[in-house]
Amino acid sequence: MKITVIGTGYVGLVTGACLAEMGNHVLCLDVDPRKIEILLGGGIPIHEPGLLEIVRRNAQAGRLEFTTDIPRSVAHGTLQFIAVGTPPDEDGSADLQYVLAAARNIGRLMTDYKVVIDKSTVPVGTADKVRAAVRDELERRGLGDTAFSVVSNPEFLKEGAAVADFTRPDRVVVGVDDGDDRAAMLMRSLYAPFVRNRDRLLVMDIKSAEFTKYAANAMLATRISFMNELSRLAERLGADIEAVRIGIGSDPRIGTHFLYAGAGYGGSCFPKDVKALARTAAEAGLPSQMMGAVEAVNEAQKLVLAAKVVAAYGEDLRGRTFAVWGLAFKPNTDDMREAPSRVLLAELVRRGARVQAYDPVAAEEAARVLALDLGQHPAQAGIHFAASAQEALAGADALVIVTEWKEFRTPDFEQLAARLADRRVFDGRNLYEPAMMKSFGLRYESIGRPAV
Numbered sequence: 001m002k003i004t005v006i007g008t009g010y011v012g013l014v015t016g017a018c019l020a021e022m023g024n025h026v027l028c029l030d031v032d033p034r035k036i037e038i039l040l041g042g043g044i045p046i047h048e049p050g051l052l053e054i055v056r057r058n059a060q061a062g063r064l065e066f067t068t069d070i071p072r073s074v075a076h077g078t079l080q081f082i083a084v085g086t087p088p089d090e091d092g093s094a095d096l097q098y099v100l101a102a103a104r105n106i107g108r109l110m111t112d113y114k115v116v117i118d119k120s121t122v123p124v125g126t127a128d129k130v131r132a133a134v135r136d137e138l139e140r141r142g143l144g145d146t147a148f149s150v151v152s153n154p155e156f157l158k159e160g161a162a163v164a165d166f167t168r169p170d171r172v173v174v175g176v177d178d179g180d181d182r183a184a185m186l187m188r189s190l191y192a193p194f195v196r197n198r199d200r201l202l203v204m205d206i207k208s209a210e211f212t213k214y215a216a217n218a219m220l221a222t223r224i225s226f227m228n229e230l231s232r233l234a235e236r237l238g239a240d241i242e243a244v245r246i247g248i249g250s251d252p253r254i255g256t257h258f259l260y261a262g263a264g265y266g267g268s269c270f271p272k273d274v275k276a277l278a279r280t281a282a283e284a285g286l287p288s289q290m291m292g293a294v295e296a297v298n299e300a301q302k303l304v305l306a307a308k309v310v311a312a313y314g315e316d317l318r319g320r321t322f323a324v325w326g327l328a329f330k331p332n333t334d335d336m337r338e339a340p341s342r343v344l345l346a347e348l349v350r351r352g353a354r355v356q357a358y359d360p361v362a363a364e365e366a367a368r369v370l371a372l373d374l375g376q377h378p379a380q381a382g383i384h385f386a387a388s389a390q391e392a393l394a395g396a397d398a399l400v401i402v403t404e405w406k407e408f409r410t411p412d413f414e415q416l417a418a419r420l421a422d423r424r425v426f427d428g429r430n431l432y433e434p435a436m437m438k439s440f441g442l443r444y445e446s447i448g449r450p451a452v
């Protein structure tokens, strides 16, 4: 099939590459010429395991192309995926300007039947707005009778595992208008190679499809905030949240997955989708009790590591040096959006500390966003980037771990103890056994477990 993907970010690029891999002819459009230049040069603008190989293979085969040329992109695909950003507006609602701009471009230039597919995460009712935008542009051109379909096809991939999630999905949700058999058939055949088990392709009405995406992310964020709140209580009571996680998760109705207390959730989805759902609920006259609480717990959780450091060293951190391992909002990505490390670093340098930070892939992106957060170059604020986890430890008083990259899981503990002046580790991801850390002479504080 001929497919256009509008927006070549995390979701658009993965979607385009994986659809090309199945033999489709995909053209990816972006308004950011820098991204398209990188892609045309044989690279990819993000870190995502396994993606570069698929992009290169399909680009070389001529099935995957990249452009900034809007008329070409509209002419190319019968299926037009909209995968642009939907960032939070000032009031928390999803900002639809990029989605609607993409829809208008399609209406302004299309000459034959198109399926306009909302892949971006968008509030219930957005498909109607997309339809109205396309229709409006067609009518301006006197082509009001031109047929097109609007479909909702929210994306559930996780960064760091995006290729696997897209190619072996738990489910694919497709929302179509009642009676729009043509669009339903096209979507079914497009996804058939990915959902051999046909039960995994869920076709429903458009509003339910749009709502499903928010409900899923809100449920997952709620689990995390719930565990984070319990972790603080566990610490106060002397219980171990890891034992509790396994204890409750053994009940299949709960399950042990995605139940880890930590440094707070970040990323491009949970924070904004929780806010947007709260906004939708308020606008519908049914304000959500839960979404505000989920968000408030998370904001507080992002401060927990800094609070532990302050409890140990006092409010004034001048003259102290902290090694920080992990900056990305989760492992296997360079994405710094809403990363808990940003809150930690701002707190440390505000109190006068020096920071030696290390992340396997996110340092460059971290330097960019920290400069914006702090209003100055990170080095001027006292943040230095180390080339390795070991280098970050040199001359540090203590280590703070924010992101659970695999390479942090089994460090040389003797060397760790020898290098840290205070032999102190604050672990925001519960990577190590407290008793083992103690046996190496380390003072160890983690999340929701007794300090040793």
Ligand code: NAD
Pocket: 006, 007, 008, 009, 010, 011, 012, 029, 030, 031, 032, 035, 083, 084, 085, 086, 098, 101, 102, 119, 120, 121, 122, 155, 156, 157, 158, 159, 268, 269
């Ligand atoms: P992103 O910021 O990485 O990429 C969006 C891209 O769209 C940017 O490159 C931007 O330049 C481009 N763009 C904006 N307006 C455009 C236009 N009119 N025409 C062409 N390109 C345009 O965003 P993302 O993380 O890929 O997220 C995209 C959407 O998918 C969001 O709604 C998000 O909530 C949703 N989503 C994201 C994830 C994730 O893990 N990142 C997962 C599921 C769903």
Ligand code: UDX
Pocket: 155, 156, 157, 158, 159, 160, 217, 220, 224, 257, 258, 259, 260, 261, 262, 263, 264, 265, 266, 267, 268, 269, 270, 329, 330
């Ligand atoms: C999320 C959803 O999982 C995905 O389905 C959706 O399409 C996009 O949003 P993503 O943001 O890429 O994906 O990462 P995810 O693995 O969900 O982690 C989000 C945040 O939650 C991270 O900061 C992670 O550290 C945190 N988290 C996750 C926890 O604190 N505890 C957990 O048990 C799991």
